[in-house]
Amino acid sequence: AQKVTQAQTEISVVEKEDVTLDCVYETRDTTYYLFWYKQPPSGELVFLIRRNSFDEQNEISGRYSWNFQKSTSSFNFTITASQVVDSAVYFCALLSYNTDKLIFGTGTRLQVFP
Amino acid sequence: GAVVSQHPSWVICKSGTSVKIECRSLDFQATTMFWYRQFPKQSLMLMATSNEGSKATYEQGVEKDKFLINHASLTLSTLTVTSAHPEDSSFYICSASPDTEAFFGQGTRLTVV
Numbered sequence: 001a002q003k004v005t006q007a008q009t010e011i012s013v014v015e016k017e018d019v020t021l022d023c024v025y026e027t028r029d030t031t032y033y034l035f036w037y038k039q040p041p042s043g044e045l046v047f048l049i050r051r052n053s054f055d056e057q058n059e060i061s062g063r064y065s066w067n068f069q070k071s072t073s074s075f076n077f078t079i080t081a082s083q084v085v086d087s088a089v090y091f092c093a094l095l096s097y098n099t100d101k102l103i104f105g106t107g108t109r110l111q112v113f114p
Numbered sequence: 115g116a117v118v119s120q121h122p123s124w125v126i127c128k129s130g131t132s133v134k135i136e137c138r139s140l141d142f143q144a145t146t147m148f149w150y151r152q153f154p155k156q157s158l159m160l161m162a163t164s165n166e167g168s169k170a171t172y173e174q175g176v177e178k179d180k181f182l183i184n185h186a187s188l189t190l191s192t193l194t195v196t197s198a199h200p201e202d203s204s205f206y207i208c209s210a211s212p213d214t215e216a217f218f219g220q221g222t223r224l225t226v227v
Contacts, residue, residue: 035216043205045158045218091157095216100146102209102216106157 002027004094004105012111013082021077021108023092029053031097034075036066039089039107048090051075082112117141118210120219127198127226135193135222137208143188144210149181152205152221164191198226 003026013019025034036048049059051068059066063080079086092105117140127133137147145166150158162183163171170183180202182194191210195202207221 033215037218043207043221043223045207045221047215047217050215093216100211101160101163102148103160104150104158109155 002029002094002096002099002101002103004092004103006090006092006105006108008108009106010109010111012113014113015083016081017112018078018080019082019110019112021079021090021092021110023075023077023105025073025075025092025094027094027096029096029098033095033097034068035093035095035102036075036077037091037093039091041088045091048077079110082110084112084114086110087112118208118217118219120208120222122222123220124223125225127224129199129226130197132194132196133198133224135195135206135208135224137191137193137210137219139189139210139212139217142210142212144191144212145188147185147191147208147210148216149183149191149193150207150209152207154205158207161193164193166191195224198224200226202226 005024032053034051038046056068065078067076089107089109091107093102095102119138121136147164149161151161152158161176164183164185166185172178185191203226205223208219209216
């Protein structure tokens with residue numbers, strides 16, 4: 001069975017704080033892809049990153065960074081020096097190469113206060 | 115990147131009527147599209163996989179007669195909510211993948227009154 005767990009339902013921080021959003025996944029597939037999406041109040045899904053199961057290199061993109069640990073089946077997302085505009089719901093998702101289905105975690109609502 | 119367009123972005127309809135939502139891949143062909151449903155403050159739940167030229171595959175618990183899916187061309191999939199009821203009010207969003215990256219439509223907020 002495929003499953004994505006985002007244990008943090010809601011996180012509140014003050015601007016300029018660093019924040020890490022956790023994501024733990026389950027899959028029996030050897031080939032899979034992990035994603036992070038941002039969903040602002042308007043509802044559209046904004047793609048942030050894709051990582052395939054064979055690439056465990058961590059990635060940094062501006063204030064965003066991702067830590068992929070296959071040994072613990074985790075794909076955590078860190079926002080450095082958070083800003084009010086980062087307030088949104090963030091979803092971690094798993095795509096199975098075999099089924100092509102994208103399974104979402106329950107999401108983490110991030111609120112950044114000025 | 116690839117673009118997926120969904121229309122309408124919002125719709126209000128009366129109980130008992132049917133509503134059609136369109137999902138188009140604008141710059142690539144999609145033999146498979148996916149339809150998701152999202153209740154307020156909840157995650158996206160996969161409803162069905164739309165297959166071009168064949169029947170859609172529905173996830174467990176999704177009524178196929180209630181949510182009709184048609185994928186008549188490589189760039190268009192439609193979801194029709196038949197005999198809509200207030201409990202069908204939700205945010206519906208489609209996605210398509212030119213490769214292993216999923217692109218999402220803007221979503222359709224359906225309100226049934």
